[in-house]
Amino acid sequence: MKILVMMKQVANKDAILRINKENTWIEEGDLSFEVSESDGYALEEALRVKEKLGGEVVVCSMGPQRVKSVIKDALARGADRAIHVVGDNLGQLSPYAAASALVAAIRDENPDLILTGLQSDDYGYGQTGVIMAELLGIPHATIAIEVDASGDKLRVKRELESGWYQWYSMPLPALLTIQSGISQIRYATLKGIMAAKKKEIKEVTPAAEIVDRPTHQRIERIYLPQKSKQTQLLGNGDAKAGAVALAEKLHNEARVI
Secondary structure: OEEEEEOOEEEOOOOOOOEOOOOOOEOOOOOOEEEOHHHHHHHHHHHHHHHHHOOEEEEEEEEOHHHHHHHHHHHHHOOOEEEEEEOOOHHHOOHHHHHHHHHHHHHHHOOOEEEEEOOOOOOOOOOHHHHHHHHHOOOEEEEEEEEEEEOOEEEEEEEOHHHOEEEEEEEOOEEEEEOOOOOOOOOOOHHHHHHHOOOOEEEEOOOHHHHOOOOOOOOOOOOOOOOOOOOOOOHHHOHHHHHHHHHHHHHHOOOOO
16 A cells, blocks of 8 residues: 655744744744644654554655654654655645646645644644645545554544544545644654665656646735733622623624534
């Protein structure tokens, strides 16, 4: 079985974020980077399916040359080879443009299974994997928390609302977006790190018509949350009246009940 895993490099969670002068994104010059969390779980799930059924795991990542660190870590953990979609400004692409560039890079691979993270830790759109499946014309399932692969079929456990779950059967090829925390992620071993140096990393440049395509969405401004404090006294000292007023506000204003 050939499994492709989409992995994105994002700013480290512990990094101090500063907004750039144009107020369009964070200043990346002095940041450290890591793999997006749910993409790491997607890789782990791919490696487990490979251990069960055999085949190969191919990692695909998009971005500038610093993305090589994410790719090399994935190869050290057990991926067999990698595809690097190279470009300096690809992180600013819309989900549709990003999905188009990734599909163009992997289409000739003809994978049996594609795994992506549920959503990236930076933009968090949660759309790139779904759009990839549509462009490839294959079935997809989102928020996967358990994968049972056997032969030419998949059984996928999906997380739904309010603590509910759904088991869903689907044919291959297919695409799944993986939820964080579904398994224990393995570390790269010294043997894996040494072996990664000999594994293939294929570089691909996306077509200009994909990168330069007019986008249907854009970020107007990035800003830090404004701190404010507002206190309301409910019920005028009457606990029951206060509870009724609080429930009404939670229902009508906050819309959480």
